[in-house]
Amino acid sequence: MTDKVKNFRESEWVDTARTVTYAVVIALIIRAFLFQPFNIPSGSMIPTLLIGDYLFVSKFSYGYSKHSFPFSLPIFDGRVLASQPERGDVIVFKKPTDNQTDFIKRLIGLPGDEIQVRRGILHINGKPVKRERLEDFIEKAPSGDLRRYPQYRETLPNGVSYTTLDTDANGYLDNTGVYKVPEGHYFMMGDNRDNSNDSRVPSEVGYVPFENLVGRAEVIFFSTDGSARIWEIWNWFSATRWNRLFHEVD
Structure with a gap:
């Protein structure tokens, strides 16, 4: 050579x-x-987000903290270029009880708010949030059977509207005490109200510090119903939920 x-x-x-x-x-x-991809492994945000959804989260929406970086590197404390989140945003955050696990929920309570659930009805500062009954949400079980769940449209005081599920009218999280959201913290809830560990469960999540916010969920770029294994290329097409691709998260 x-x-x-x-x-x-x-x-x-x-x-x-x-x-x-x-x-x-x-x-x-x-x-x-800028943007970080996440996938949805659990059903706590059904019907807004389904298991198998893949979405982009904007990292710049609320500014940056140590949790904006891989492994939550302790580069600095607090947030820089901070912007306040809005009620109703769907947010990825680090679970406060371990500061490591990524959770995704909807922001319901702002600092200073009083949050309570009474007989399944969300109350903010003593006033019930408007809730309208919709057609049942239908889910196909692995066995092929169809399951039906009561579905509602909830509208927050700032006009943000979204759908929720309430599978049990008297679930253990359908009647709570009053939560007073501390300054610098937020109250998060899953849209699948009876199947979500969120701020209603202090031992699991509790109030979420501003520093723990990772970003706002923006758009679903891919979704699969899980019926195709990674090597089953011939089943990828049928397993893809085509109607959810590039669907904005609201």
Whole structure:
């Protein structure tokens, strides 16, 4: 092998390594500062988000904290370039009880609010939130049977409207005490009200500090019903929920 050929191949390796390094750095910057992908592993946000949804979360919506970075690196305390979230936002946050686990819920209570659930009806500062009965939500079980759940449209005081499920009219989280949201914290609830560990359960989640917010859920970029394993390429098409692709999270 001549020196000319050898030098050419070494140059190729250097160029390839440089390209890969640039790509990794750009991906890390996008993930830390702009958008991060998440998938939904549980049903706590049904019907808004389904198990198998993949979504982009905007990292810049509320500014940045240590939880904006991989492994929650303790680069600084608090938030920089901070913007306040709005009631009704669907938010990814680090669970306060371990500061590691990513949770996704809807922001219901702002600092200073009093939150309570009475007979399944959400109350904010002593006033019931408007709730309208809709057609049942229908879910196909793995056995093929269809399951039906009572579905409602809930409208918050600021006009944000979304759908919720209330599978048990007298569930253990359908009647709560009054939660007084501390300053600098938020009250989160899942849309699947009887199947969500959220701020109503202090031992699991409780009030969420502003610092723990990771970002706001924006759009579903992919969704699968789980019927196809990763190697079953021939089943990918039928397993994809095409009607959910590029669906905005509201």
